[in-house]
Amino acid sequence: MTQSPWQPISPAKPVRPAKEPLNRERIVDTALRVMIDQGYEAVSMRKIAQELQTGPASLYAHVANKKELDQLLVDRAAAAMNLPSPPDPERWQEQLKEAMREMLRAMRTMPGVARAAIGAVPLGEAALRTSECLLGILKAGGLPDQAVAWAVDLIPLYVTAVAFEENVQRADQWSPEDLEQFLDGLRSYFASLPADRFPLTMALAGPLTAGAAGDDRFEFGISVITAGLASLAERR
Amino acid sequence: MTQSPWQPISPAKPVRPAKEPLNRERIVDTALRVMIDQGYEAVSMRKIAQELQTGPASLYAHVANKKELDQLLVDRAAAAMNLPSPPDPERWQEQLKEAMREMLRAMRTMPGVARAAIGAVPLGEAALRTSECLLGILKAGGLPDQAVAWAVDLIPLYVTAVAFEENVQRADQWSPEDLEQFLDGLRSYFASLPADRFPLTMALAGPLTAGAAGDDRFEFGISVITAGLASLAERR
DNA sequence: TTCGCGCGTAGAACAGTGTTCGTCAACGAA
């Protein structure tokens, strides 16, 4: 089928520029960069495509869908964790806490990865490596196998949830002053409650609004979990 | 200003049907209904408006935005929980576990509410009531005030995360067979790993994939948390 | 009774989203 003669001449020939071909790694790199400096909400297929100077459809040749891209980002975060090893039966509780701190640290450097990780079992290679590490520490602690397995589910669940909660605040661009202002509002809200129905909430308004910014609350959480797991080990 | 005489006859008169006026409660009712039988993802302003035979803009007269609607749904779930009371110092650990089971139960009857609850401090009246209840139980357990306060943060975080994880599966319409198939795939995936790098993952493939369907894993989690909190109380 | 005002209603539009369709250029094999 030849061209119709009256057709307008071919429009300026897009002349595909000799640019680096797309691949999965470049896509994940770009997504990670966008996520780090604009947050998870900004990571859209369109934005990444634009950043790579292409159209959104091009990405689908290398990534099944957005969910898979999310998983790849999670795996990047997991790869960035350097966890304690080898497991030491004498120090397993401290090692466990160190591991949890490291997990939170890695998730903090990539705000938004918690949002991508929550509610989806991470099965990438790097994620499995962290699981393997946790398994080692917990086995060194002398926990029964079933407890070890479930703990490996519980621990990332908690850390991810904490990171996610922090990122919700970060996503709204809260400054420390905003946070303090929010807490002030919260305290006066607690103070305005009906005293007959919420006596404890009112009495504990101070502690309830403490430690929101720093790591104290997280340290409390990992202490509770570690102590709880230790109690299972001791009664073996 | 009279009508121009040449104007076409009044166009069928929209005749606003004598329908019940919109209000916040009807909106939340509808949203809840949609969420229960179609999941959280299906709860959109448009869909709710359509369900109420109106346009999406109408909702904004009664609800500030989607986030606020989410919070109202969460509060409905909180209102549906009937928690143990009064606190009993002799049975505080069992009461705590009962409370957590009840929280999960309520969230299960409203699949999707966990998605709405996660990462946003619930401050509605019903949510405060559950906090107050937890505060009572934990105080009865003899925990220090700061521990009580942080525990009240930790507990809903865990329960919500578990419920959310379950709902991700439910959202994808997984049947029990699908779940079993997924676990089979997981086990064979574990079996195919390089044995030198993932020895523990392979050895514990059984326990790792156990208890995904039932409540055993959740029971383990609440036991760990309760034991951890108890250890803080005992060393007072 | 009539006027005017305000509030609730709601259609249309805006700026996004994930994803798919169909086309087009480039490249290796025949």
Next chain:
DNA sequence: TTCGTTGACGAACACTGTTCTACGCGCGAA
């Protein structure tokens, strides 16, 4: 040289939350 395959990608589809704007009804004031 021609063919077939593959990757790239603009356009379009079906959505989303939210806002603008006009419209009509009920209610209080005159």
